[in-house]
Amino acid sequence: MAAREITVPTVQILTPEGEFRPNDAAEEFLPFVEALDDATLRAFYRDMVVSRRIDQAGANLQRQGQLALWVPSHGQEAAQVGSAHAARPQDHLFPSYREHIVGMIRGLDPIGILALLRGATQGGWDPAENGNFHLYTLVLAAQTLHATGYAMGIRFDGLVGTGDADADTAVIAYYGDGSTSEGDANEALVFASSYQTPQVFFIQNNQWAISVPVERQSRSPLALRGIGFGMPGHRIDGNDVLASYAVTRASLEAARAGEGPALIEALTYRMGAHTTADDPTKYRPSGELEAWEARDPITRYRAWLVARGTDEAFFAEVDAEAADIAADVRRRTLELPSPPRRAIFEHVYSEPHPLMEAEAAWLDAYEASFAEAETQGGNA
Amino acid sequence: MAKAIQAALADAMRADEKVLLMGEDVGRLGGVFRVTEGLLDEFGEQRVLDSPLAESGLVGTAIGLAMRGYRPIVEIQFDGFIFPAFNQITTQLARQTVRHAGRIGMPVVIRVPYGGHIGSVEHHQESPEAYFAHTPGLRVVSPSNPHDAYWMLREAIASNDPVMFFEPKSRYWPKGPVDLDHAGLPLHASRIMREGTDATLVGHGAMVSTLLQAADIAAEEGRSLEVVDLRSLSPVDYGPLLDSVGRTGRLVVAQEAYGFVSVGSEIAATVAERAFYSLEAPVLRVSGFDTPFPPAALESQYLPSPDRVLEAVDRVLAF
Numbered sequence: 001m002a003a004r005e006i007t008v009p010t011v012q013i014l015t016p017e018g019e020f021r022p023n024d025a026a027e028e029f030l031p032f033v034e035a036l037d038d039a040t041l042r043a044f045y046r047d048m049v050v051s052r053r054i055d056q057a058g059a060n061l062q063r064q065g066q067l068a069l070w071v072p073s074h075g076q077e078a079a080q081v082g083s084a085h086a087a088r089p090q091d092h093l094f095p096s097y098r099e100h101i102v103g104m105i106r107g108l109d110p111i112g113i114l115a116l117l118r119g120a121t122q123g124g125w126d127p128a129e130n131g132n133f134h135l136y137t138l139v140l141a142a143q144t145l146h147a148t149g150y151a152m153g154i155r156f157d158g159l160v161g162t163g164d165a166d167a168d169t170a171v172i173a174y175y176g177d178g179s180t181s182e183g184d185a186n187e188a189l190v191f192a193s194s195y196q197t198p199q200v201f202f203i204q205n206n207q208w209a210i211s212v213p214v215e216r217q218s219r220s221p222l223a224l225r226g227i228g229f230g231m232p233g234h235r236i237d238g239n240d241v242l243a244s245y246a247v248t249r250a251s252l253e254a255a256r257a258g259e260g261p262a263l264i265e266a267l268t269y270r271m272g273a274h275t276t277a278d279d280p281t282k283y284r285p286s287g288e289l290e291a292w293e294a295r296d297p298i299t300r301y302r303a304w305l306v307a308r309g310t311d312e313a314f315f316a317e318v319d320a321e322a323a324d325i326a327a328d329v330r331r332r333t334l335e336l337p338s339p340p341r342r343a344i345f346e347h348v349y350s351e352p353h354p355l356m357e358a359e360a361a362w363l364d365a366y367e368a369s370f371a372e373a374e375t376q377g378g379n380a
Numbered sequence: 381m382a383k384a385i386q387a388a389l390a391d392a393m394r395a396d397e398k399v400l401l402m403g404e405d406v407g408r409l410g411g412v413f414r415v416t417e418g419l420l421d422e423f424g425e426q427r428v429l430d431s432p433l434a435e436s437g438l439v440g441t442a443i444g445l446a447m448r449g450y451r452p453i454v455e456i457q458f459d460g461f462i463f464p465a466f467n468q469i470t471t472q473l474a475r476q477t478v479r480h481a482g483r484i485g486m487p488v489v490i491r492v493p494y495g496g497h498i499g500s501v502e503h504h505q506e507s508p509e510a511y512f513a514h515t516p517g518l519r520v521v522s523p524s525n526p527h528d529a530y531w532m533l534r535e536a537i538a539s540n541d542p543v544m545f546f547e548p549k550s551r552y553w554p555k556g557p558v559d560l561d562h563a564g565l566p567l568h569a570s571r572i573m574r575e576g577t578d579a580t581l582v583g584h585g586a587m588v589s590t591l592l593q594a595a596d597i598a599a600e601e602g603r604s605l606e607v608v609d610l611r612s613l614s615p616v617d618y619g620p621l622l623d624s625v626g627r628t629g630r631l632v633v634a635q636e637a638y639g640f641v642s643v644g645s646e647i648a649a650t651v652a653e654r655a656f657y658s659l660e661a662p663v664l665r666v667s668g669f670d671t672p673f674p675p676a677a678l679e680s681q682y683l684p685s686p687d688r689v690l691e692a693v694d695r696v697l698a699f
Contacts, residue, residue: 127480148441183464188440349541350477355615
């Protein structure tokens with residue numbers, strides 16, 4: 001017996017070939033695209049290309065033993081760039097661990113991410129100084145609750161529906177298709193709906209949770225999760241940067257206006273491995289990658305930019321800039337110092353803690369004993 | 381003690397409008413133990429949140445609220461229901477400050493009514509404090525009397541570290557004095573509750589009253605027992621305990637929780653390490669058995685009683 005199929009329309013503005021041909025579902029979101037200026041449209045392209053180059057650099061560094069792990073974002077550039085550009089400066093973004101370009105758009109120096117994945121830090125950046133881009137969270141879906149609590153706080157602060165575009169604030173929680181199965185992801189939807197938080201749940205459905213396909217996480221479109229919890233649920237072509245931007249922008253504006261949370265499912269594809277620890281050739285059906293490569297977010301967007309008269313020099317400039325940034329990131333990664341020994345004991349608590357003090361003193365004395373032994377050895 | 385906790389909550393909420401209370405049934409009902417009774421009326425629904433029934437959701441959203449500058453106090457309804465929140469507490473709440481390199485604090489208090497002696501059903505009488513004392517980044521405390529309950533909770537709320545506040549529910553009803561002007565001791569300090577010369581007894585929460593009863597009985601038999609209330613299970617304030625063992629030479633550690641890999645195990649090991657030459661006998665542990673908490677009809681056999689404590693005292697004195 002075949003399973004009954006429940007479908008949801010997918011918002012698409014650019015066809016996979018790069019033609020500007022919005023479908024019916026996209027109609028209501030078009031004003032947000034029409035309002036975009038040329039510089040922003042170019043920034044979308046530039047950010048996607050930079051992201052892909054850094055992704056390549058990260059993977060290479062891991063292969064060379066310079067990173068403990070790399071988390072590829074290749075293929076997911078449109079979902080990330082579109083949604084990140086939809087946020088206003090005062091908004092707060094809670095990533096999982098793959099949103100490298102979202103962080104960079106919010107002002108994060110990518111070295112923060114590389115330092116984390118090199119094993120030099122546990123966090124790596126200050127959200128307050130990096131566009132309210134919060135720390136990566138490696139425990140699946142945990143951040144969806146933090147984002148929801150944060151959004152509850154914004155509402156309690158009265159920063160919703162004031163009509164002041166610079167004051168009204170919203171939150172984006174990023175997570176993946178695998179995370180939607182976690183209890184926390186579902187509890188976050190309950191709390192968000194109950195407290196009508198100013199918030200967008202942004203699911204990057206990249207089709208695979210390491211080796212397990214999305215069908216094992218959900219037999220119905222993930223966008224329905226929003227509707228089931230009492231909030232709008234949108235499905236978008238996640239490889240269409242314009243759709244990603246427009247639907248996120250519309251949802252964030254509604255959230256800031258006090259209309260409550262929304263959920264977006266971005267259909268995309270992780271073209272590489274889940275992380276550098278797995279091998280997708282072992283679990284992907286043949287032909288799947290090729291089918292998604294034909295829908296590459298950068299190629300299609302570039303085709304549209306070319307069709308609307310963007311000059312070749314721009315593309316060449318972006319390529320050169322992306323290569324420079326990747327080279328710079330690579331150089332600075334290799335120069336990252338190891339943290340000082342004392343860092344083990346720092347900030348575990350915000351106030352003095354006798355056990356930390358005692359163990360730090362013990363380690364100091366222990367390390368010093370080697371230096372003494374060396375000196376004594378030299379004298380002997 | 382329930383009234384002392386209620387007063388501490390109300391006073392903390394009056395003193396700082398960022399203090400919020402959240403939990404299942406904490407508002408209209410006033411909590412299943414009525415600890416939060418009346419607070420909804422005074423502070424309103426935005427500061428006393430009758431939350432959805434989801435423990436992980438409670439702790440996870442409290443973390444987000446703390447990031448936003450609030451100071452949430454989460455009530456877990458019963459000890460045995462804390463485990464759905466275990467992941468958020470141990471992998472998230474406990475680590476936010478270190479992950480942020482000290483740039484933010486995590487002023488979240490999690491109140492957990494815990495322990496036996498109330499004749500309740502499965503999952504309603506447990507002592508899960510060791511799981512949390514084992515987690516770096518958390519402070520774990522438990523008051524044994526109304527005065528400490530008031531002041532330790534005020535300090536826990538004021539702390540920028542996450543505090544697991546274990547409330548011995550069998551002590552909710554017994555009355556005792558509260559000095560609202562003087563805290564007496566800081567949050568992490570242990571305290572000598574009764575002086576004695578023959579052996580030291582140490583415990584926390586409801587066990588302290590069991591130890592005091594044991595000391596009373598022993599006194600009638602001519603034995604002088606010193607009783608130490610740990611108050612803080614992480615960090616442990618070893619000073620008064622080591623001093624006491626230095627005087628008595630004998631130590632019995634008692635707790636309701638399972639004995640294996642417990643707070644009592646840690647105390648016994650540390651005292652053996654640091655006071656070895658003072659000890660006249662091995663450190664003995666008296667605890668719940670290493671079984672699930674039994675049906676309430678058997679709890680009097682399961683929980684350490686004054687007699688079981690005194691049996692251990694006999695053994696350390698006979699050594």
